[in-house]
Amino acid sequence: MAVLAAVAVTVASGSIGLAIHQSTKSRQLYYGRVTARGDLADTIGSVRADQQVPASLVPPKLAAEALTTTSPVTFYDASYSPQPVMWAAQYVDGNLVVAQYPMASEQRDLEALDRHTFYAAAGTVAVLVPLAAFGAEFAGRRLRRAARTAHRIAAGDLDARIGPRGRAGDEVHDLSRAVDSMADALQHRLRTEQRFTADVAHELRTPLAGLVAAAELLPDGEATELVRDRVRVLRSLTENLLEVSRLDAQVETADFVAVPLREFVGETVADIGFEVQLSIEGDPVVRTDPRRLDRILTNLLLNAHKHGRAPIELGVSGGVSGSVSSLTLTVRDHGPGFPPDILAEGPSRFRTGAPERGRGHGLGLTIALGQARVIGARLEFGDAVDGGAIARVTLPRIPDPTPDT
Amino acid sequence: MTSLLLVEDDEVIRIAVGRTLERYGFTVTTASDGLAGLDRFREAAPDLVLLDVMLPGLDGIGLCRRVRETSQVPILMMSARGDSLDVVGGLEAGADDYVVKPVDTSVLVARIRAVMRRAAVDPCADPAADRPAELVFGDVRIDPGGLEVTRAGRPVALTPTELRLLLELAAHPGVVLERHRLLRDVWDYRWQGGDSRVVDLCVARLRTKIGAERIETVRGFGYKLRR
Secondary structure (H helix, E strand, C coil): CHHHHHHHHHHHHHHHHHHHHHHHHHHHHHHHHHHHHHHHHHHHHHCCCCCCCCHHHCCHHHHHHHHCCCCCEEEEECCCCCCCEEEEEEEECCEEEEEEEECHHHHHHHHHHHHHHHHHHHHHHHHHHHHHHHHHHHHHHHHHHHHHHHHHHHCCCCCCCCCCCCCCCCHHHHHHHHHHHHHHHHHHHHHHHHHHHHHHHHHHHHHHHHHHHHHHHCCCCHHHHHHHHHHHHHHHHHHHHHHHHHHHCCCCCCCCEEEEHHHHHHHHHHHHCCCEEEEECCCCEEEECHHHHHHHHHHHHHHHHHHCCCCEEEEEECCCCCCCCCEEEEEECCCCCCCHHHHHHCCCCCCCCCHHHCCCCCCHHHHHHHHHHHCCCEEEEEECCCCCEEEEEEECCCCCCCCCC | CCEEEEECCCHHHHHHHHHHHHHCCCEEEEECCHHHHHHHHHHHCCCEEEEECCCCCCCHHHHHHHHHHHCCCCEEEEECCCCCHHHHHHHHCCCCEEEECCCCHHHHHHHHHHHHHHHCCCCCCCHHHHCCCCEEECCEEEECCCCEEEECCEECCCCHHHHHHHHHHHHCCCCCEEHHHHHHHCCCCCCCCCCHHHHHHHHHHHHHHHCHHHEEEECCCEEEECC
């Protein structure tokens, strides 16, 4: 932008300077010719066939041109020494009569004019270019800022706003306001939806609490088992919905403590209710939020149990006690692997991939991903070369808190 | 036999949870609102109070505070919202722990038993009992045998949970104990359970009773008892 402005200003002042130069010069030459012709007439009238200028000095071009006509001819000799002159010549009775008019002062005037034009142009460029550069850069920066903010909103930062900058009424200002009000509207819509989901799940809790408690009172039997099973499903769906809406609202914060993984993972596997083959290298201790890590692992294991096939393996690898740099927990099954859309786009709620994968309600992986984000872990989904789904959780290194009270 | 008072306004939950707990061998008294709950508490003098946070009339937090005016009985709150301020209010008012509704009977019974264990601290089983007769931290004196705590010579009334927390900190003088470790050792939670706010708020209550300067906070980490 700034370069363009500089070139434009330079070209404009250059052309104006050139035009003035040309018109001044042609006016000077015209006056020079008229004066030289006048001098010639004077010379012819007064001296008559009297050669005043040595023939050797007469430019051959002038002499040749004078031969072709009986009228006076003129010739401007810019290289004549010591100063440029305007020649006038005419053959009178077979003799070439010439007159000279010195053009030195005109030449000096023209040079002075050029100089002034140059200074004026240079001054204009010096003032205008920085101004143009600043203006262009200012507008460009505001536009880039607007673009960055729009990207942040798209990436999920709903609080990002460009903010009121610049004069009201200029284009960038209008654009910024439009983007901001769009973000406000989107945020409002999204918050309303999130609140609705949270409210629904919350309102379901009280009747569900009664149902859970009442189902415990039923006499044992096949019918009771059926009811209890459905109550469990309903309950886990409600809890998961609440968890998803809390994660969506981005109000969750991690509570980091030093967790001995061998003991911790052992407890998670003991609670899961089906067989999991556990393998841990060494005795790693990692700073993380154990409740959230448990939610991640439990959901990955349940997903493997529902959609994959035994054996289900949980592996912990990498990392040294004390200064853990990267510690990876891997959940692997031996089923058909993740559906392609999960591999391509990651999990999305209420979508379990192929219909035959049916039985889940499709929130488990979404929750695992959301909780991983809260504890700063990376969660990746892939397929093993020899079949089966692999989910990999890479925990970050969280520095020990400084005991500064 | 452990007697408990259940204060819950939802009729189905009150009846079903009450009956279930009776099956587990508890003697259950129930009330459907805060003021009735306070009356029942005074009449029945239960070993434990299980109360809902949201109650008509006197709410759970208010009831908790009223009970604490006269009694150090274990109090377990039931909240429909584990993430809300209700929980913090209840813990500030003196509740020992909370559970989130809907709660599995097994979880509820485990919580009741954990808090009752704290109430029935057996001096012989306590590691602190092996120590010399008295532990002194500034003007606070702890008698691990008689389970008595005095501050500047005056006895301090502590709830069983507060006492267990103090004994745990006193057993490791000058050592920073992580909040999750305290959740495990005092509240009997495993890695997967427990809310560290329970520890924070119990420490806050303990501080008002034995002096704020006695317990040092190591931010983002835990607590230690200062001599």
